[in-house]
Amino acid sequence: MRLIQRIGRDFKARQHIDAYALTVVLFGFAFLSIFADKLEDDLRWAALFSGVGLLLYRLTLTDEPAESRTDLLHDRSVYDRVPLSALLAQARDVRVFAPSAVNLLSAQSCELIRNTVLARERGSARIVILDPTEKAAVRQTAKQLDDSVEFPVQRLPAALESTMERLRLMSGWKTAGRFEYRLLSYNPGFSLVLVDPETPGGRVIVEIHGFHNASISSRMHLELTRGRDERWYTYWVSQFDHMWEAARADDVTPSSAEAPRPAPADAREARE
Structure with missing residues (x-):
């Protein structure tokens, strides 16, 4: 068999x-x-x-197996040679899980997603991040991702706050494709980027957080394709699907997120 x-x-x-x-x-x-x-x-x-x-x-x-391992295992430096724009050039389905996704969802990357995936009919971008209201989970994840890095450049709570604001703004975009995001109650210890996972040419990128890292860029990445790694490719696609089902929708709508906050009572009295 x-x-x-x-x-x-x-x-x-x-x-x-x-x-x-x-x-x-x-x-x-x-x-x-x-x-x-x-x-x-x-x-x-x-x-x-x-x-x-x-x-x-x-x-x-x-030498062929060694080349295959090189294609499979690397760190974030590989994206200096193969930038995100190359991965998304023809993509119609992008799925992401990361505790804060603050590095992936930079202003430039969000604009890229809008002009590629979300600009296409039936395009879809789905993002899952850690739920900022789960305080215990945020503290535990910050201990793993912030305190175990020798040269940190950001802190998880602030990164989560920044990403939440960006996701809420993006959910209000008027695009041909569909944008959604959800919030997961804990960090499973890895990040995922799926590009067209249901197609023969799809890619699954898994970042293992590990226990101790010199920097966030040094974490190990696995890059899987359906033809070469069918079993584990399917496994990680299903991991995202399970997380998406377990995650909750945000209870703040784009309109309420953008609404101006009422001025304090003393400020109103001063104006009057």
């Missing part, structure tokens, strides 16, 4: 097709060799040498 599943994954990823084709031919020749008078010697030798040639060729490809 596992062999069939592996062959199916290889065909879906268009890998090792030459080896499978030659294997079928060799098995065919082996079957025909039972009937010696049905198979000429020249054909037998041709099949044998083809198999040996393919085997020798495969021996020259020993």
Whole structure:
């Protein structure tokens, strides 16, 4: 059963097709060799040498697994070479979970999402962050993400406040696509970015928070694709779906978030 599943994954990823084709031919020749008078010697030798040639060729490809690991494992520095704009250029479905998402949802990134994903019909951007009203969860997450970093540049409570304001403003945008956000009651210890996860060319990026880091940029990232990592790709997509269902909607609407606060009584009296 596992062999069939592996062959199916290889065909879906268009890998090792030459080896499978030659294997079928060799098995065919082996079957025909039972009937010696049905198979000429020249054909037998041709099949044998083809198999040996393919085997020798495969021996020259020993570096391929190392390259695959390089594509799979990295840190945030990889986005200096492959910026977010390249990932979102053709995207229609973006899903994000991060405790504060303050680094991802910079003003420039929000504008990029508006001009790409949300500018498309049926485009969708869904964001989940830590619920700022869950004070115990915020304190625990701040201890992990702020206090365990050697060179911190921000603090979680302030980052959450900034992101909440930005999400509320974004939810009031008039765009062709749909924007939604929700709030999760605790931090599961990782961040997720999913780009077109239901398509063959989708990507899943997992950031592992870890216990101690020199900086937030040094955290380990896993970048998964459906063809190469189908099992774990599907796993992490379902992780986001479960978090989305468990998270709650914000109880503050864009209009109420933007409404001016009433002036204090002493200020009103001074004006009068």
